[in-house]
Amino acid sequence: MLFNSLTFVVFYVVVTTLYWSFRGWELRKNLLVVASYIFYGAWNPPFAALLFSTTAMDFWLGRQIAKAQNQSGKKRWLVASVCMNLSMLGFFKYGNFLLQNFQWLVARVGIIYQPPHLDILLPVGISFYTFHSLSYTLDIYRGVLQPTRSLRDFILAVSFFPQLVAGPIVRAGDFLPQLAHPPRLKANQFLWGLALMTLGLFEKIVLADTLLSGPADRIFDYPGPLVALDSWAGVLAFAGQIFFDFAGYSITAIGAALTLGFHLKDNFRFPYAAIGFSDFWRRWHISLSTFLRDYLYIPLGGNQVRPFRMALNLVIVMFLGGLWHGAAWTFVVWGLLHGSYLVIERVFRIFFENKTWAGHPLTRVVAGFGTYGAVCIAWVFFRASDFTIASRMLTGMFGGHPTGDMILTTRELLQIGIVTTGVIAMHWTMRAESFETTVMRLPAWAITAIGSFMTFAIIFTQGTSNAFIYFQF
Amino acid sequence: MRSSISSFKKRLRLPRLFFRRPSKEEQTHGGPPLEFERPIPPAPWRGIAVIVTIIVISATSAWELHSRALGYGPTLNDNEDLWTLARGRVEPESIVIIGDSRAWFDCDLDEFEKGLGKRPVQLAIAGSTAMPALADLANDKSFHGTVICSFVPMLFFAPPGSPPMERAEKTVKRFHNQTPAQRVSEYLAMPLEERVAFLKPDDLSLEALLNQLPIPNRSGALVPPRFPPYFDVVDHERRARMWEKCAEPGSKLAKEVQQIWLPLFTPPPPPTYIPQDIFMAKMKEGIQKRFADTAAAIEKIRDRGGKIVFVRFPHSGGLKELEDKIMPRQQSWDPLLQMTHAPGIYYSDFPELSGFNCPEWSHLTAGDSVEFSKRLVPHLREALKM
Numbered sequence: 001m002l003f004n005s006l007t008f009v010v011f012y013v014v015v016t017t018l019y020w021s022f023r024g025w026e027l028r029k030n031l032l033v034v035a036s037y038i039f040y041g042a043w044n045p046p047f048a049a050l051l052f053s054t055t056a057m058d059f060w061l062g063r064q065i066a067k068a069q070n071q072s073g074k075k076r077w078l079v080a081s082v083c084m085n086l087s088m089l090g091f092f093k094y095g096n097f098l099l100q101n102f103q104w105l106v107a108r109v110g111i112i113y114q115p116p117h118l119d120i121l122l123p124v125g126i127s128f129y130t131f132h133s134l135s136y137t138l139d140i141y142r143g144v145l146q147p148t149r150s151l152r153d154f155i156l157a158v159s160f161f162p163q164l165v166a167g168p169i170v171r172a173g174d175f176l177p178q179l180a181h182p183p184r185l186k187a188n189q190f191l192w193g194l195a196l197m198t199l200g201l202f203e204k205i206v207l208a209d210t211l212l213s214g215p216a217d218r219i220f221d222y223p224g225p226l227v228a229l230d231s232w233a234g235v236l237a238f239a240g241q242i243f244f245d246f247a248g249y250s251i252t253a254i255g256a257a258l259t260l261g262f263h264l265k266d267n268f269r270f271p272y273a274a275i276g277f278s279d280f281w282r283r284w285h286i287s288l289s290t291f292l293r294d295y296l297y298i299p300l301g302g303n304q305v306r307p308f309r310m311a312l313n314l315v316i317v318m319f320l321g322g323l324w325h326g327a328a329w330t331f332v333v334w335g336l337l338h339g340s341y342l343v344i345e346r347v348f349r350i351f352f353e354n355k356t357w358a359g360h361p362l363t364r365v366v367a368g369f370g371t372y373g374a375v376c377i378a379w380v381f382f383r384a385s386d387f388t389i390a391s392r393m394l395t396g397m398f399g400g401h402p403t404g405d406m407i408l409t410t411r412e413l414l415q416i417g418i419v420t421t422g423v424i425a426m427h428w429t430m431r432a433e434s435f436e437t438t439v440m441r442l443p444a445w446a447i448t449a450i451g452s453f454m455t456f457a458i459i460f461t462q463g464t465s466n467a468f469i470y471f472q473f
Numbered sequence: 474m475r476s477s478i479s480s481f482k483k484r485l486r487l488p489r490l491f492f493r494r495p496s497k498e499e500q501t502h503g504g505p506p507l508e509f510e511r512p513i514p515p516a517p518w519r520g521i522a523v524i525v526t527i528i529v530i531s532a533t534s535a536w537e538l539h540s541r542a543l544g545y546g547p548t549l550n551d552n553e554d555l556w557t558l559a560r561g562r563v564e565p566e567s568i569v570i571i572g573d574s575r576a577w578f579d580c581d582l583d584e585f586e587k588g589l590g591k592r593p594v595q596l597a598i599a600g601s602t603a604m605p606a607l608a609d610l611a612n613d614k615s616f617h618g619t620v621i622c623s624f625v626p627m628l629f630f631a632p633p634g635s636p637p638m639e640r641a642e643k644t645v646k647r648f649h650n651q652t653p654a655q656r657v658s659e660y661l662a663m664p665l666e667e668r669v670a671f672l673k674p675d676d677l678s679l680e681a682l683l684n685q686l687p688i689p690n691r692s693g694a695l696v697p698p699r700f701p702p703y704f705d706v707v708d709h710e711r712r713a714r715m716w717e718k719c720a721e722p723g724s725k726l727a728k729e730v731q732q733i734w735l736p737l738f739t740p741p742p743p744p745t746y747i748p749q750d751i752f753m754a755k756m757k758e759g760i761q762k763r764f765a766d767t768a769a770a771i772e773k774i775r776d777r778g779g780k781i782v783f784v785r786f787p788h789s790g791g792l793k794e795l796e797d798k799i800m801p802r803q804q805s806w807d808p809l810l811q812m813t814h815a816p817g818i819y820y821s822d823f824p825e826l827s828g829f830n831c832p833e834w835s836h837l838t839a840g841d842s843v844e845f846s847k848r849l850v851p852h853l854r855e856a857l858k859m
Contacts, residue, residue: 001654006661008654042654174509191518210680224746254511263511405745406694411686440514448521452528459533462678 001042003197003252004205004463011039012256015161019260025182032156032260039161040124047123050088055158057084058133062147062154065140074141081137085130092122097327125165127324131291132158136172138295145173153179162256166249168267168287175262183261195451196255202454203248205463211419212241215412220383220393225404231396233408237416238383239376240423243272246285269434272375273427275368277341280375288324292317311346315339325382330390334381341374372424540671544718548706549666550674551713553647554659556598559711560648563594565615571606572623573637574599575786577713578705578836580621581846588850589619589859595711597623600700601641602631604766609645610779611770617777619857624783624809624817626800627738632759636697663709676703698736702729704833714839715832722832730833734792740799768813782856783809783817787826787845792834816856823852 001008015035022028041048061081068074090098099115106113136154139145148154157175158164219226219234226234250267257264267287274280281289293302300313315336322335352358377394384390396404408416430438439447549555563569568591570576576597586592596606603622610616631637647655671677690696704719704726719726743752771781785806788796802819810817820826825848829841837845853859 005654005658006665007657010657010661042657043652045653186513188515188518189513191522192513194522195518206679210678214680224744258511263509265509403745406691407696409688409694409696410690411683411688414688415683434512436512436514439516442516444517444521447516448524448528451521451525452532455525455529456532457679459529460536460679462672462674 001039003249003256004201004209007042011035016259020185028182029152029156029179032160033152036156036159036161036164040159040164043124044121050123051129051159052155054085054088054130054133055155056151057081058137058158059148059151059154062137062140065137066147078137078141081134085134089126089130092126094323094327128167128169129158129164131169131288132163132172135169135291135295139171139173145176148172148176150179160257160262162253162260162262163264166246166253167285168250168253168264169291170264170287171291174265178262185261189261190259193255193258193260195447196258197252198255198451198454198458200248200250200252200255201458203244203251206454206457206461207419208241208244208248209463210461211415212237212244215408215416216241216383218407220385220389222405222407225392225401226396227401227404227406228397228399229413230404230406230408231393231401233413233416235376235380235383235393235397236420239272239372239379240416240419242379242382243268243423266434270427270431272372272424273368273431274371274375275364276371277338277345277374280371281338281342288321292321296320307346311343314342314346318342328385330381330384330387333387333390334378337378337381341378368428537669537671540673540677545670545673545677545703546706547667547670547672549663549708550672551599551707551711552659553644554651554655554662555707555711556596556644557648557651557656558659559594559596560609560645563596563610563613563616563618565617567591567616567618568593568621569610569618570595570597570621570623571610572597572603572784573601573625573628574713575625575788575836576621576623576784577711578715579786579842579845580712581843582710582712584843584846584850585853588847589853593621598641598644599713600628600637601644602628602637603641604629604763604770605638605641605645607767607770609648611773614777616774617779619779620774620781621853622781622783624785624806625788626796626805627740629809630760630763630800630805632756673703675700695741699733700737701733701833702726704730714842715836720832720838720840722830724832727832730835731790731792734833734835735795738792738795738799764808764812767809771813771815780857781813781815782853783813783815784849784853785817785819785821787820787829787831787837788835789831790834818849818852818856826852 001011015031019028019031022031037048037051040051058081061077061084064077065074065081068077103113103115136145136147136157140147148157153176154172156179157170157172160170160175163170216234216237219230220238247268254264254266265287267285269283269286271280271283274283297313297317300316301309302313303310305313316339318335318339319332320335321338322331322333325331325334357363377397380393380397381390384393395401442450568585568589570580570593574597577595577599580593580595580597582592582595597603598606603624607620607622610620628637666672673681675681684699704716705713706716707713716726718724719730721727743749747755774781783806806817806819809815818826826845829837829845831837
């Protein structure tokens with residue numbers, strides 16, 4: 001079920017009304033479990049069974065980890081959980097990719113192997129709920145979480161419908177404590193949740209789908225060479241589209257959870273005002289970057305190792321981060337590019353961090369725009385479906401096709417320019433504070449005007465229920 | 474009177490709305506404090522919610538009234554989900570209409586039911602090629618009914634990746650991949666579309682309105698041609714009827730649509746990144762392949778006892794001249810019938826089918842479509858040996 005669909009509107013109204021009408025906390029939690037499975041099953045009912053089976057297995061494995069008498073016993077159960085989750089992800093998401101690469105590899109030594117094409121349908125949001133579930137066993141192993149005694153509570157932690165299919169990646173350790181006591185219905189919290197949902201849907205329906213997705217798709221799908229202006233416009237449009245699409249989903253999820261009395265952490269914090277790449281990853285898809293940091297980068301040694309090993313750790317983490325997004329080498333290159341950016345940034349810091357000019361506002365602005373430009377170049381690999389397209393786009397962007405085609409209308413170029421300028425200006429204005437602080441400073445009439453504009457714009461735009469980009473991951 | 478206003482104010486807490494701050498109790502969670510709680514900006518949210526609701530309802534009502542004043546009325550949107558509902562009604566022996574918007578506007582289901590004994594299922598898709606729907610019926614092993622296929626050369630031979638092909642493929646794909654949520658959304662949308670005039674994504678959405686802004690394009694820019702504005706109403710069976718404003722001969726809307734058809738039906742210039750001779754060879758190869766694929770699909774339907782008839786529906790004026798020039802009958806219609814061994818009805822071969830006027834050059838008015846269908850039925854019966 002998509003947030004930007006009529007089905008969701010009706011579903012949400014019914015679930016929220018029933019939820020706050022029920023008195024018993026256990027009854028409310030049962031309602032949320034049923035609702036979450038309906039929400040997920042509305043795409044493909046059999047996949048709800050898959051979701052349940054991985055959840056139930058991790059529940060049981062979590063208990064085994066906690067019960068194990070010694071560290072090696074705990075490790076064995078943890079390995080079982082990691083293998084179970086990653087093999088599930090591997091089969092559904094990477095099955096065909098692995099077979100194709102195996103075919104290519106054996107062909108290098110002269111073996112002709114024709115693998116069967118596995119007709120596998122990717123369960124929506126499998127990368128997200130696998131990480132929701134995996135965080136539970138990992139945290140029990142790390143000793144930061146006690147296993148829950150209630151299978152129902154764990155099922156709800158993994159499948160809670162606002163964050164189920166496209167994040168934020170909510171760790172069981174952050175969610176389970178919220179199931180211990182019933183939240184109270186607080187009007188202001190509920191209405192603020194609705195305001196966040198409105199903002200999220202506005203970002204998705206109006207900005208991502210209506211103003212940016214069309215030009216981005218046309219540019220990346222165009223089979224011929226393009227002039228620099230159109231190439232850059234396509235990349236900037238995609239940079240805006242993916243931000244508004246994913247941040248829109250996250251903020252709608254956070255708002256929907258809040259209306260039900262649950263608190264989810266931020267997933268974005270004005271990323272296009274980042275100064276440097278480590279700053280970017282503290283602002284972009286925060287739930288994934290912190291997941292990778294805590295469960296991969298730090299166990300690998302983090303930055304408590306020699307510089308070369310630290311650089312290697314960064315590249316490994318970003319390589320896997322890239323692969324998490326999709327089963328294609330273009331995603332791997334995207335991840336490796338970000339890994340390289342992080343390594344280069346560390347090297348720069350060693351040499352220049354203490355220089356007086358490094359802290360100058362102008363340097364920071366230049367570094368900020370440099371970060372944005374480099375992030376946009378990496379987006380080319382993220383969006384392009386193969387390296388031919390990526391290479392054609394990059395050649396176009398750097399003036400390699402002076403006689404290439406122009407395919408965007410002036411209106412589309414203006415749209416991209418206005419939205420890109422707007423998003424960068426907003427991010428730079430708010431980069432040092434939280435969204436809530438900004439809202440707090442606004443007078444009531446301004447909040448009313450913005451809320452009215454966004455709500456009417458959503459109705460006026462008549463969205464076409466386009467799926468969110470991150471659903472495919 | 475005074476007391477009732479006071480009571481109303483009291484109930485809504487209007488005087489306090491804009492000054493209210495959340496109580497301490499409201500700022501804490503139901504249980505012990507959580508490790509993380511989202512901050513709630515202290516603003517008078519209830520008042521804001523009430524005023525936003527009033528403004529949005531007023532703005533939406535005003536937009537609805539404005540849309541109606543422009544002449545728009547409520548009608549279903551013909552989208553993939555409405556097509557999917559219609560496709561779901563196809564039974565093994567159904568009569569199915571496929572193809573482009575001419576079959577969609579010009580076929581009256583009541584007249585066909587009277588004359589052919591069965592109510593056809595309308596599966597024609599505006600601005601699309603018939604091939605994906607034909608292939609879908611051919612691959613449906615249970616189907617052994619009758620296919621009435623409209624033929625407009627520029628659309629029928631649309632190459633893979635072109636908008637007419639992608640539109641049809643996307644629609645057919647929806648039938649096979651529609652999720653329960655998409656189906657429910659369509660059932661929820663239909664009553665709204667039947668009551669609200671501004672729900673017209675092709676004409677009255679933000680994107681459509683932005684598209685209409687008179688901003689000149691760069692010279693040499695390869696921008697796609699415009700699509701015509703709204704000129705039809707659609708019912709639950711996907712029966713399209715021309716809007717009265719367009720049906721008036723010589724009306725402003727009819728003239729506007731006429732001028733949109735010409736660039737839309739003119740083949741785009743060959744791409745700059747493929748040598749012209751290679752491109753032309755590819756196009757010819759593509760047309761031959763389309764003939765072969767059509768013949769193969771028809772063969773599959775025939776093997777199961779099904780039938781097909783091609784129909785060239787009326788068109789006129791500058792559009793007819795353009796179509797005849799770009800793809801003359803001898804290079805399109807004749808080889809199609811020859812290669813598929815299928816019967817065909819070319820409207821201009823029969824005086825009783827020829828005298829109809831298409832106000833915007835491409836489609837019949839709702840009234841004429843009834844008469845045309847009545848006259849077409851005997852030809853269909855003969856072609857299909859019914």
